[in-house]
Amino acid sequence: MPRTTDGDTTPVPQRLLAAATRLFAEQGYDRTSVQEIVEAAGVTKGALYHYFGSKDDLLHEVYARVLRLQQERLDTFAGADQPVGERLRGAAADVVVTTIENLDDASIFFRSMHHLSPDKNLQVRAERRRYHERFRALIEEGQQTGVFTKETPADLVVDYHFGSIHHLSTWYRPDGPLSKQEVADHLADLLLRALRP
Amino acid sequence: MPRTTDGDTTPVPQRLLAAATRLFAEQGYDRTSVQEIVEAAGVTKGALYHYFGSKDDLLHEVYARVLRLQQERLDTFAGADQPVGERLRGAAADVVVTTIENLDDASIFFRSMHHLSPDKNLQVRAERRRYHERFRALIEEGQQTGVFTKETPADLVVDYHFGSIHHLSTWYRPDGPLSKQEVADHLADLLLRALRP
DNA sequence: CCGCACATACCGACTGGTTAGTCTGGCGTC
DNA sequence: GACGCCAGACTAACCAGTCGGTATGTGCGG
Numbered sequence: 001m002p003r004t005t006d007g008d009t010t011p012v013p014q015r016l017l018a019a020a021t022r023l024f025a026e027q028g029y030d031r032t033s034v035q036e037i038v039e040a041a042g043v044t045k046g047a048l049y050h051y052f053g054s055k056d057d058l059l060h061e062v063y064a065r066v067l068r069l070q071q072e073r074l075d076t077f078a079g080a081d082q083p084v085g086e087r088l089r090g091a092a093a094d095v096v097v098t099t100i101e102n103l104d105d106a107s108i109f110f111r112s113m114h115h116l117s118p119d120k121n122l123q124v125r126a127e128r129r130r131y132h133e134r135f136r137a138l139i140e141e142g143q144q145t146g147v148f149t150k151e152t153p154a155d156l157v158v159d160y161h162f163g164s165i166h167h168l169s170t171w172y173r174p175d176g177p178l179s180k181q182e183v184a185d186h187l188a189d190l191l192l193r194a195l196r197p
Numbered sequence: 198m199p200r201t202t203d204g205d206t207t208p209v210p211q212r213l214l215a216a217a218t219r220l221f222a223e224q225g226y227d228r229t230s231v232q233e234i235v236e237a238a239g240v241t242k243g244a245l246y247h248y249f250g251s252k253d254d255l256l257h258e259v260y261a262r263v264l265r266l267q268q269e270r271l272d273t274f275a276g277a278d279q280p281v282g283e284r285l286r287g288a289a290a291d292v293v294v295t296t297i298e299n300l301d302d303a304s305i306f307f308r309s310m311h312h313l314s315p316d317k318n319l320q321v322r323a324e325r326r327r328y329h330e331r332f333r334a335l336i337e338e339g340q341q342t343g344v345f346t347k348e349t350p351a352d353l354v355v356d357y358h359f360g361s362i363h364h365l366s367t368w369y370r371p372d373g374p375l376s377k378q379e380v381a382d383h384l385a386d387l388l389l390r391a392l393r394p
Numbered sequence: 395c396c397g398c399a400c401a402t403a404c405c406g407a408c409t410g411g412t413t414a415g416t417c418t419g420g421c422g423t424c
Numbered sequence: 425g426a427c428g429c430c431a432g433a434c435t436a437a438c439c440a441g442t443c444g445g446t447a448t449g450t451g452c453g454g
Contacts, residue, residue: 012430028311030227034414045415046430055414110364111308114225149390152383156375159368160387163361167307171356178353186349190357193346194391209403231440242441243405252440 013051015041017065020058025104025169029059029115059112060120066105067127073098074134084142088195089188091138092161096184099168107169132158139195148195161191210248212238217255222301222366226256226312256309257317263302264324270295271331281339285392286385288335289358293381296365304366329355336392345392358388 019040023032034055038048052058077091099106116124136158142148164187172183216237220229231252235245249255274288296303313321333355339345361384369380 028227030225031312033412035412044431046417046432049415050428050430110367111311114308115228151390152387153375156380156383157387159364160361160384163364164357165360166364167356167360170307170360178350183353186353187357190349190354190391193393194387196390196393230438232438241405243443244403246441247402247404 012041012043012047016043016048016051017058017061021062021104021108024059024062024108024112029108029112056115056117056120059108059116060124062105062108063116063120063124066102066109067124067131069098069102070095071127071131071134074131078134078138083147084138084145085147085192088138088142089192091135092191093181093184093188095165096168096187097180099165100172100174100180100183103169103172106166110166110169132162135162142195146197149197152194157191157195160194161187209238209240209244213240213245213248214255214258218259218301218305221256221259221305221309226305226309253312253314253317256305256313257321259302259305260313260317260321263299263306264321264328266295266299267292268324268328268331271328275331275335280344281335281342282344282389285335285339286389288332289388290378290381290385292362293365293384294377296362297369297371297377297380300366300369303363307363307366329359332359339392343394346394349391354388354392357391358384 016037020032020037023036023040026032034045034048037058038044041047048058052061073094074091077087077094080087080090082090113121113124136154139148139154139157143150143154168183172180174180178186213234217229217234220233220237223229231242231245234255235241238244245255249258270291271288274284274291277284277287279287310318310321333351336345336351336354340347340351365380369377371377375383
C-alpha cells in the first residue's frame with residue numbers, strides 16, 4: 001500500500017482532483033497556484049507531478065468527469081420508452097439537478113474553458129458538441145412529429161436552454177427558496193412551454 | 198496639444214480601453230499582461246498608469262460602459278407606450294442585438310467578474326441587480342394583468358433569459374446562418390411563448 | 395511679447411514578488 | 425535491490441506596479 005499521509009486514506013490522485021476542483025471554482029484557474037492545491041490535498045508538488053503531467057491536465061480531468069456523467073444521464077433519458085415530450089422534459093430537468101449537485105464543476109466548466117491548451121480545448125468542444133446534438137435530436141423528433149413548434153430552429157432552442165443551465169452557478173443558492181428539483185421542474189416547464197405549437 | 202503617437206489620433210485612454218477589451222476577451226484577464234495591452238495600444242506603461250490606477254481599473258471601466266449602455270436601452274423599451282407584451286419583446290430582443298454587437302464585452306462580463314477587486318465586484322453586482330429587477334418588473338406586470346402565466350416565478354424567468362444571453366458569446370458566430378436580428382427575434386419569441394398562459 | 399513657473403502627458407528601466415515545472419534523493423514494499 | 429511513490433529545494437521566467445526623467449503646452453508678471 002502506498003504511504004498514507006495523515007488520516008486521510010482516499011487515494012492521492014482523487015484528493016488532488018477534489019482540492020483542485022474546489023479551488024478552481026472558488027478562485028478561478030489562474031488565481032489558484034499549484035502550491036495551494038497540493039497543500040489543500042495534504043501532499044507536495046512531487047506527488048502532483050507524479051500523477052498529472054501539468055496543471056492543465058488537472059483541469060482537463062475535471063472536464064472529462066463532467067462530460068462523462070452528463071452524457072450517460074442524457075442517454076438514459078433519451079432512450080426511455082416514453083413520448084418525446086416526456087423524454088425531453090426528463091432530460092431537461094435532470095441536467096439541471098445534476099448541474100446543481102455539481103455546481104463547482106459547472107462554474108469551472110463555463111469560466112475556464114479558454115484556459116485549456118488548444119488541443120484539449122478542441123477535444124472538450126467536440127465532446128460537448130456531441131452532447132448538444134443528442135439533445136437537439138430529441139427536439140427535432142418532437143418537431144417532426146408535430147408535438148413541438150417548428151418556429152424556432154432546434155439548434156437555437158438547445159443553446160437557449162443550456163445558456164441558462166450554464167449560468168445556474170451564478171445565481172442558484174442552495175439556501176434559497178427553491179429546491180434544486182423545483183428549479184429543475186420550472187426550467188423544464190419553460191422549455192416545454194416555449195416549444196408548444 | 199498632447200503628443201500624438203504615430204498616426205492614430207484617438208485619445209490614448211480610449212485606445213488603451215479598446216486594446217484591453219479585445220485582449221481580455223481573447224485571452225482572459227489573467228492571461229493578458231499589462232505589457233501586451235500597452236503594446237497593442239502603441240504606448241508604454243507610463244501612459245497606462247497615468248490614466249488608470251491599476252489593471253483592475255481597466256476591467257472595471259469595461260463593465261461600467263456595458264452596464265450604462267444596457268440600462269439606458271432597457272429604460273427606453275420599458276417606458277414605451279405599448280402593451281406590456283410588446284415592451285417585453287422589444288427589450289428582450291434589443292438586449293440580444295446589443296450583446297451581439299459587443300460580444301467582446303459580453304464574454305469579459307460573464308467570465309471575468311471574479312477578477313474584480315471585492316468592492317468593485319460588489320458595485321457591479323448591485324448595478325446588475327437593478328437591471329434584473331427592472332426587467333423582472335416588466336414580467337410581473339404582465340403576470341398581474343393576466344397576459345403572462347404565473348406558473349413560473351418572474352425571477353426564474355429573468356435568469357433563464359439572461360443565462361442564454363450571457364452565453365451568446367460562446368456559440369454565436371457572426372458568419373453563421375442567422376443575423377443578429379434573427380437570433381434576437383427567435384430568442385424573444387421563445388421567451389414570450391414560454392410566458393403564454 | 396518675452397521668459398519663467400508650473401502642469402500635463404508620457405517614457406522605460408527597475409524591483410520585489412510569484413509561479414509552473416524540474417530534479418535529486420529517500421522511504422517502504424514486494 | 426528494484427520500483428512505485430512521494431518530499432522539498434531549486435530555477436528560470438514572468439509580471440504588476442514604481443519612479444525618476446523628459447517633452448510639450450499654459451498662465452502670468454513684467
